Amino acid sequence: MYSFNYQKAQSVAQAGAALTRSDASRVISGGMTLIPSLKHRLIQVDELIDITGLPGWRDIRVEEHQLWVGAGATHQSVSRHSEVRTFSNGLSELAGMIGDPQVRARGTIGGSVANNDPAADYPAAVLGLNATIKTQKREIVADDFFLGMFSTALASDEIIEGLRFNKPLKSAYAKFRHAATGYAMAGVFVAQISKGQWRVAVTGATDCVCRWQEAEAAAGTVPKDLRFAHDNVLDDIHAPAAYRTHLVHILYAQAVSHLA
Amino acid sequence: MSQISLNINGHVHNVEVEDRALLADVLRDNLKLTGTHVGCDTSQCGCCTILMNGDAVKSCSMLAVQANGAQITTIEGLADGAILHPIQVAFSNCHALQCGFCTPGMIMATAGLLANNPQPTDAQIHEGLAGNLCRCTGYINIVESVKQAAKVMQEKQA
């Protein structure tokens, strides 16, 4: 990789200020996406600011019916946390399905959400539960956060501090692993938010995580004529669009069948 | 350049490293611990797996500076002096290695798995080794050796 200067952030404000100052500064969390990109010289940075050491950065706690997950919480810590399991079955099981054990020990929710890889798992839970993303500047609800492939509402100098989730009545996540990468070839998060309100988020199958309104209207049932329609279903050497679309249907049914 | 301190296999090493240096390269080149191997450049083969603060991680996907202050165990540190670790013994007994290139990473991933789940089912073993590739053995004997190691380690606990 190209040379850069590495430093540990003293505070979120200090890290944010560095990002404001220069386009060639980046923050690093787990590094599971950033390090490979740097290794392949896909990006070049002058300054790399490590935000994982900040106090409270990895906190996971339930406070007043809301779950706070610090941006630096690893996938492993989220998946093993007993309070997360009771708070949202779907969120807990999703975290345990990300990548492989070594990736889960390092990768963080903040990093994953900020990157918004179309095949990442977390965006499905974040959108599925309409979590609030808190940065050092403001709070953004999930519905307003994921804008497109690798694109979010974050300003270039905005750093995620953590996410706040509201407790669903039930939730579940079903994923079909990409044979090569282990990412989601498709992943569906289903949540019953309240008695009459459902959310269904789909990742992996299109260019960006999205909600599936028709499935939400099905309110936890699996109607025979339910159809996933989207303009940008991914089509590549691994799977044609028709297959991914089909996966969305069966994963939705799978998730519904193990809602908890 | 940065000065970092790494506790590796119980010894503290103070090294000066380039900020862009990967942990795997610092272990191999600066500290001459060549047991940790580099098998790919997309973080998928797991040959570089070590234990960091008890967790199995891929040392090729970390900067050495990110590991500053950490407690690291490499394959060279798994045995207790001359006494091999049950995982190492099991790998040999079960013929779970042929060329040996993936073996250090496979053993360390196993150590990470068993530390968190001392009696894994076959499915959990497959999942626990999902980050490690082997081209020689076909994995069948590797899975067997994890089970054997788990059994021995449980007996030792009892």
Place this chain on the structure above:
Amino acid sequence: MNARFTPSRQEDLSLITGKGHFTADHNYPGMLHAYVIRSMHAHAHIKHLNLDAVRAYPGVRWVACAEDLKALGAGTIVNAMTAKGKEGEEQTLALMPLLAEGTVRFVGQPVAMVFAISALCAQDAAELAEIEYEALEASVDPEKTTLLSSVQLHANAPRNVSLHFASGDAAQVNAAFAKATYASQLRVLSQRLMGVPMEPRAVVAIHDADAGITTVHTPHQGILGMRNFLAMASGAAPESLRIDANDVGGSFGLRAGPYTEHATLVLAARHLGCAVSWVGSRSEIFLSDWHGRALILNGEIALDAEGHILAIRFKDRVDLGAYNCMMSTFIGTRNLSITMGGVYQIPALYMESEVVYTNTTPVSAYRGAGRPDIAYAIERLVDFAAHEHGFDPVVLRRKNFISESAFPYKTSNGSTIDTCLSEKLLDRALEISKYATFEERRAQSLSQGKYRGIGLSTFLEASGAGTAPKDQAWGEFNANGYLYVYGVTGPSGQGHSTSFASIIEKALGWPADRVRYEAGKANQKLLGNGTGGSRSLYGAGSAILAMCHQMLESIKPHAAKKLGVEIAQVHFENGVWLANGLSLSTAQVIDDLANEEKTSLNALGEASSGATYPNGCHIAEVEINPSTGETHLIHYYAVDDLGQVISPQLVRGQVHGGVVQGWGQAFCEQVVYDKQGQLLTGSFMDYAMPRAGCVPHLTNETYEVRTQLNLLGSKGVGESGCTGSLPALANAVMSALRPYGIDQMDMPFTGPKIWAALQKNKL
């Protein structure tokens, strides 16, 4: 060492403790590091190449391009074999230059090499290279590359054909088809693959100017072969090269000879007067390790009314890639013909192969090198014909097995198979797989909405005939109590040291843990074959056995003396020396001898061992989930005749490894190029590999039929797993899908592919 721990292989202790010596582990003082500048175009003229800025970069010591290497006497990448064409014509050759000369013909082709104080420095400097390419059209499809409309890669190869080969009797075959009651035709693809040994290709070279010897550390398949080929490629005299016998992280056929980096580093080490190192990144290895397979096999079978096979005919298309490198001709000629009758008694065989160029990475030998591919094609063809014409696939096979009384059996295209007891292997495989009750299990799966299938392969393998005149092994009793044995064959995970030690313990009564095999000693002048074609065990092993027999003769007088009897009164039985009710172990006889006496026991063993014919019956049972198209392998059964088995554990390991590589080809691996010749599967992100749990249950048995073809009685082991698994797995998938109107599909049988086929047939 733990008090009671004995490693199951000699090789294990260093490998499980991180003390292995792989090439990239070597570090010499003042060592320079190399970086290869590679073409990003599949086909282009190099209009302009200016490396001045690279040379001027701080830390750079040398930058080489084609002219620099030529000036130092370099050759080209080696092409190990040529063959005559159908009409007796010479093969057209296009040899690959070490560094590109004016034209690049595949993405990843080396153009220049940078030597600097660190690998990162060399990579940084390389970015300053000014290279202007004039992109040309690329010819990527091996079927279309011979069309007149395709761009021609090499001036001397019109229609991009290197060779049009034929073997067998066309007239006889045509006559058989003319009178056949039934005929079937099936085209199968053995898709292009990557071998992916886990240790990335690497070279470290250091030159001793006083001795005039360059030592080369690199993964290889035998020091002699690598040395001789490296001499050809670099222009260095063979005696001036010493290949180190370091640990090798897998080879699978890809490491029998040098690549650009080997030859260039030898020249660089001499030119620069210091050690030089190159370690490949996995991404560049995907582009530049020889690829494997890439064959299109078009088979036809003719049957009489009772189902006897009258003839088999093949028309094959062999994709060489951009240049003739190493073993590609071997694959497209010998290996597609010698076993093309499989285990069947077929009176007429004929094949033609067109060996063609494309703008892709050159192809060479990968585990089986054409033989798993042809076994796949035959067994699919037999299965297909059975179903097409209403024969039971097991019955049809039995009817056509070479009968026991026919051995040694000369096939109609010239191979002589010593023995192949297919009937017995089939019976055993059917028994352990509970084949007879499969339909019950199929019904049970269907009640859960899953499609179950069972597939079998009865296959023939042919191990390497060897190119060296004989195999030799030299044994020395060392003062330190060890027996050192030197040979040529180079291990890359097979456990040669352990196997050879086993042979010696059995034959000589000398303890296995006091044997050390070394694949290569400095200045040794032994003859022998490298590792390849699964012949190390019986090739080198037979030489070692011969060595043991000689040693027994020399040890006898000493044993007699120690036992206090005449030489005639002592005899050797079951590992001990016996006389008058007294016994001594070999170690007891030898350990007390003076060093000169020990030296007198040293011996050279020799043996000439040609090809052997391992064979087997493999059965796979699968279950397909129609809603995702994913195939779950429920159980795999392998019954193999590998001749005399020396180490059951090592044999099982080889079969496991081969079967799982076959699984990879069957279900997830494939190299994909786009129309412009860009590699779309350039990393593990896109090239899916088998992972733990893919083959969860494998039952393997051996059925030992000692062969008379070599002293040891063993047959080749290493490649059988691949040869048996491709057809067994494919036939199993077809068995699951046939009820739904699908009777042919090409590998890899991915979820999307199976799902799409099921969808198509639903409509």
